[in-house]
Amino acid sequence: MNSQAPVMNQQHAPDVGQPYTRNEQACHDLSIRVRDLNLWYGKSQALKGLNIDLFQKNVTALIGPSGCGKSTFLRCLNRMNDLIPSVHIEGLVEMDGQDVNAGKMDEVALRRRVGMVFQKPNPFPKSIYENIAYAPRMHDLVSRKADQDELVEKALRDAGLWNEVKDKLQEPGTSLSGGQQQRLCIARAIAVQPDVILMDEPTSALDPISTATIEDLMDKLKEQFTIVTVTHNMQQAARVADYTAFFHLGEIIEYNDTKVMFSTPAQKKTEDYISGRYG
Amino acid sequence: MSHSFDEISQQLKRRHRKSARLKWISMGALGLAGLFLVLFFADMLSKGLPAFQQAYINTEVRYTEEASRDGRLAFEEELLPLISRTVVRVIPLQLRNNPEMIGTSEQRWMLATSEVDQYLKGHRNRLSDEEKAEIDERVATGQVDLRFNKTFFGSGDSKIAENAGILSAVVGTIMTMIVTLLISFPIGVMTAIYLEEFAPDNRFTQLIEININNLAAIPSILFGLLGLAIFINFFGVPRSSPLAGGMTLALMTLPVIIIATRTALRSVPDSIRHAAFGVGCSRWQVVRDHVLPLAMPGIMTGSIIGLAQAMGETAPLIIVGMVAFIPDVSASFTQAATVMPAQIFTWSGEPEQAFVEKTAGGILVLLSVLISLNAFAVVLRKKFERRW
Amino acid sequence: MQTNQLLLLFCTVLLLLGLVAFFVGRAKAARVRASGTAMYAQPGQYAWFAVLSTAGPAVLVGAVGSLLLLLLGANIPPMYLLAASLVVAAAGLAVGVAQVKPHFHARQAIERVIRWVLTGAAMISIFTTFGILFSIISEALRFFQMHSFWDFITGTTWNPGASFLAAAGRGDGSSAEFGSVPLFAGTFMITAIALLVAVPIGLLSAIYMSEYAPQRVRTIAKPVLEVLAGIPTVVYGFFAAITVAPIIVNIAGFFGLDASYNNAVAPGIVMGIMIIPFISSLSDDVINSVPDSMRQGSLALGMTKGETIRDVVVPAALPGIISAALLGMSRALGETMIVVMAAGMRPNLTANPLEDMTTVTVRIVASLTGDQEFESAETLSAFALGLVLFVVTLTLNLVSVLMIRRFREKYRVNNL
Numbered sequence A: 001m002n003s004q005a006p007v008m009n010q011q012h013a014p015d016v017g018q019p020y021t022r023n024e025q026a027c028h029d030l031s032i033r034v035r036d037l038n039l040w041y042g043k044s045q046a047l048k049g050l051n052i053d054l055f056q057k058n059v060t061a062l063i064g065p066s067g068c069g070k071s072t073f074l075r076c077l078n079r080m081n082d083l084i085p086s087v088h089i090e091g092l093v094e095m096d097g098q099d100v101n102a103g104k105m106d107e108v109a110l111r112r113r114v115g116m117v118f119q120k121p122n123p124f125p126k127s128i129y130e131n132i133a134y135a136p137r138m139h140d141l142v143s144r145k146a147d148q149d150e151l152v153e154k155a156l157r158d159a160g161l162w163n164e165v166k167d168k169l170q171e172p173g174t175s176l177s178g179g180q181q182q183r184l185c186i187a188r189a190i191a192v193q194p195d196v197i198l199m200d201e202p203t204s205a206l207d208p209i210s211t212a213t214i215e216d217l218m219d220k221l222k223e224q225f226t227i228v229t230v231t232h233n234m235q236q237a238a239r240v241a242d243y244t245a246f247f248h249l250g251e252i253i254e255y256n257d258t259k260v261m262f263s264t265p266a267q268k269k270t271e272d273y274i275s276g277r278y279g
Numbered sequence B: 001m002s003h004s005f006d007e008i009s010q011q012l013k014r015r016h017r018k019s020a021r022l023k024w025i026s027m028g029a030l031g032l033a034g035l036f037l038v039l040f041f042a043d044m045l046s047k048g049l050p051a052f053q054q055a056y057i058n059t060e061v062r063y064t065e066e067a068s069r070d071g072r073l074a075f076e077e078e079l080l081p082l083i084s085r086t087v088v089r090v091i092p093l094q095l096r097n098n099p100e101m102i103g104t105s106e107q108r109w110m111l112a113t114s115e116v117d118q119y120l121k122g123h124r125n126r127l128s129d130e131e132k133a134e135i136d137e138r139v140a141t142g143q144v145d146l147r148f149n150k151t152f153f154g155s156g157d158s159k160i161a162e163n164a165g166i167l168s169a170v171v172g173t174i175m176t177m178i179v180t181l182l183i184s185f186p187i188g189v190m191t192a193i194y195l196e197e198f199a200p201d202n203r204f205t206q207l208i209e210i211n212i213n214n215l216a217a218i219p220s221i222l223f224g225l226l227g228l229a230i231f232i233n234f235f236g237v238p239r240s241s242p243l244a245g246g247m248t249l250a251l252m253t254l255p256v257i258i259i260a261t262r263t264a265l266r267s268v269p270d271s272i273r274h275a276a277f278g279v280g281c282s283r284w285q286v287v288r289d290h291v292l293p294l295a296m297p298g299i300m301t302g303s304i305i306g307l308a309q310a311m312g313e314t315a316p317l318i319i320v321g322m323v324a325f326i327p328d329v330s331a332s333f334t335q336a337a338t339v340m341p342a343q344i345f346t347w348s349g350e351p352e353q354a355f356v357e358k359t360a361g362g363i364l365v366l367l368s369v370l371i372s373l374n375a376f377a378v379v380l381r382k383k384f385e386r387r388w
Numbered sequence C: 001m002q003t004n005q006l007l008l009l010f011c012t013v014l015l016l017l018g019l020v021a022f023f024v025g026r027a028k029a030a031r032v033r034a035s036g037t038a039m040y041a042q043p044g045q046y047a048w049f050a051v052l053s054t055a056g057p058a059v060l061v062g063a064v065g066s067l068l069l070l071l072l073g074a075n076i077p078p079m080y081l082l083a084a085s086l087v088v089a090a091a092g093l094a095v096g097v098a099q100v101k102p103h104f105h106a107r108q109a110i111e112r113v114i115r116w117v118l119t120g121a122a123m124i125s126i127f128t129t130f131g132i133l134f135s136i137i138s139e140a141l142r143f144f145q146m147h148s149f150w151d152f153i154t155g156t157t158w159n160p161g162a163s164f165l166a167a168a169g170r171g172d173g174s175s176a177e178f179g180s181v182p183l184f185a186g187t188f189m190i191t192a193i194a195l196l197v198a199v200p201i202g203l204l205s206a207i208y209m210s211e212y213a214p215q216r217v218r219t220i221a222k223p224v225l226e227v228l229a230g231i232p233t234v235v236y237g238f239f240a241a242i243t244v245a246p247i248i249v250n251i252a253g254f255f256g257l258d259a260s261y262n263n264a265v266a267p268g269i270v271m272g273i274m275i276i277p278f279i280s281s282l283s284d285d286v287i288n289s290v291p292d293s294m295r296q297g298s299l300a301l302g303m304t305k306g307e308t309i310r311d312v313v314v315p316a317a318l319p320g321i322i323s324a325a326l327l328g329m330s331r332a333l334g335e336t337m338i339v340v341m342a343a344g345m346r347p348n349l350t351a352n353p354l355e356d357m358t359t360v361t362v363r364i365v366a367s368l369t370g371d372q373e374f375e376s377a378e379t380l381s382a383f384a385l386g387l388v389l390f391v392v393t394l395t396l397n398l399v400s401v402l403m404i405r406r407f408r409e410k411y412r413v414n415n416l
């Protein structure tokens, strides 16, 4: 494994594929550091020696043809891969100076700090209110009913859903439309006040209008959270992401500032992909 | 306001403990269910296995002139209260049929009374102290012993415990099951074929479907009421007969067979039907020549399981009178008969201690038949199981 | 024996006629074909058609005729009936053979008949339901002519005592009382105990099997649980009466309580054990069909596995679980042998499960196994009780089916 000290200053010569700083800012704080990450499903290797630094309060987009390991990588960040028995992981995923795969790391605690939004909206079979209030209550984030109401309202407002549902908080979460359900899931994720929110193609099951709403939402949310999103849609990556990583066959081919990546890709493969030659 | 891992982990400790508790409790629940099963079988075995052995007394039988008039005179006097009345009673008959035996004597193992039997097995009994001493003495010399209980498997019911056997119930069960199968198998399979292969998807078909599912969940005793009111009182089927019982059970087994057959038919892929239609078969020919043969293992499996269910059923048979006292084995479909579960029920109501083990013994026989049937069904399914 | 011989004769003649039809039909068809005419069907099919047209109408006439005889109670000797149907058979034979013509679709005709036969078979299950309904309702109505429905539903004393005297024409039977409340109270008490045993154990077992157990444990545990459902109820009854009831009495005695050997707890517990597999296997199916995205959504919020199961999976599966419990309840209400053998015979309105009490099914059995006249109010009361049992279990089953259907639509799973 590489050096223990996190790479704080990206002006130093980065590892292969590490992004340069954005032009206007000197550096960003590091959120998650990944070094030499390898992952196998049984015998077949799905991730090959990944190195990447994810920065706080930024949107990082993961792009690449399907089956290249984007979701798999995302699930490494909150250890959702633990649920798949055949998975075997080597390498370092570090958050807050701690190896998240270490034996003493509690994966539940990790997931509490690294939330996730899925491709298909999956609200709980509970009321809209309960969908959001449930987790904070279990995490002891709120004790009084008033606090809880306040927190639900704040989460719904942050997710841009408050005005649509404030009169029907007791209706089941599944009664909402697809886009609303997805925003409910986002509200649910931000209500537990995580550091990082992972989004796995959050808009691929939605109509264009809902997609636009959620893209706007990501832009707002990055003031509070680190967002890592997987997308199939190049325009979306260009619109919402500060950084973009291009995955191909389990490897990160290129990782860079989005603007740089889309204007002057360093790799031939990246150029082919973003110009739509395959994918 | 984010929390560090340590803070969160601290709070999580309690929640992890709770979470682990659910795992252990649910595991315990499954274990408990398994424990019930083990206890149940252990209990039945310990109570029922002794029934397969019976006390016999080895003694000299003197075929004297007097014995041909009064069987009791053939035995030593102090043994008489210990020997089963049933064997004493047949001695004169035996001598009348074989007059040349008169004047001879022989050592024979004679069936002892159930009191002796229970004493030997360490159960409650009504023997006097002298009788017990007498038996102890003979046990020591090997003249009284527990031997394989032929009577239990070889004869019908009796009010005399040591003479009671399960044979007439076994025969009755077989007769009843023949009736059940002859009625429910063809009708069940035809219904399933109709529903799966022929029926249009309309109200009427849905009605039949709902109705079949509902029939499967109706309490069995209500089938007994139907059998009593319609088969016996209206159609005049003889009460207590395998015919009445079999017809009643057939209606209960019908839904099981229908549902199993439909599943089996449905698991035959449509490509086979299309191929058969393609070579010009009519719908019926497709079913008869192509679909049914492929579905047969599934149909058989379901029918065997349904039959096993019917074989263990008691309540409706009580209602149609199949709890009759049947000492002699009869193989008629229209005469009174009893079945194994009904025999078990009758015995369980006898006050004598000796009948407790008879009951448990009958249960063991019934359970072994049912387990064999089910195991056979499983093997059948395993053997012919095909994934399309 | 007279009728039996007659029946045998009838069958033989019919069989002979059928054989004649088969061979004559085939021969004729073969002849026509040999003469070079193209035919719509094969000789064998014509032959089978001839058989059908011989036997079908004859059997039908025989069956319908004897049914009419029974219904009308007319006293026509069966001989005439059988003779009549043989005549029909002969006519059918003639028609069937005459139909062996090149332009006749024998195969289609046969298939039409087969279709009708299959439809007829499917009707049997409907007849069964109607048979149950009809037999129960008609006898129950006779009962309600003797005793008021209201007293039956609300009365708290069940004492059929002198009703058989009334049926025999002695005594007026007015001293008999048929208040079913104590019976239903006993039934519900035992059912409640059974559910108290079966629902937690069944549900938790299902949770363990679907959420925690390794595949190997699953493949063993499932069939083992099914064994519990395969044990005949008469065996459970014996177990309850001989083994469990004394244990309950001893335990109660240990706490200084007085328990009857026919207490409600023993049959309740044993019935619960019997129902466990119904609840566990249906719950297992339902829990398995709760989509994984639910679990992942909860885990991704930092919930523990236990919290996820308790607060997300189980609530999502709840309609299915309730439906399983309702099915189990319907089983328990209608269960007969366990209570006949282990519960009491005395109608007893009490809230103490350690006392002896009786149930609806026990009373049904008791009033139909005595030596009473079929016409007596006590015998007929069995049908009134059966009617209530039918209505209650039918309702439970239908509600249960509706709930599972709702669940299925909600998660679009089709394997339930």
Ligand SMILES: Nc1ncnc2c1ncn2[C@@H]1O[C@H](COP(=O)(O)OP(=O)(O)O)[C@@H](O)[C@H]1O
Residues within 6 Å of the ligand: A041, A046, A065, A066, A067, A068, A069, A070, A071, A072, A073, A084, A086
């Ligand atoms: N649960 C799994 N078991 C085995 N292989 C898997 C599993 N999930 C994904 N894979 C494999 O891992 C590779 C990466 O998949 P994934 O991460 O889902 O790709 P992406 O999200 O980029 O489309 C694919 O080849 C896929 O087949």
Ligand SMILES: [Mg+2]
Residues within 6 Å of the ligand: A070, A071, A072, A200
């Ligand atoms: Mg993916």
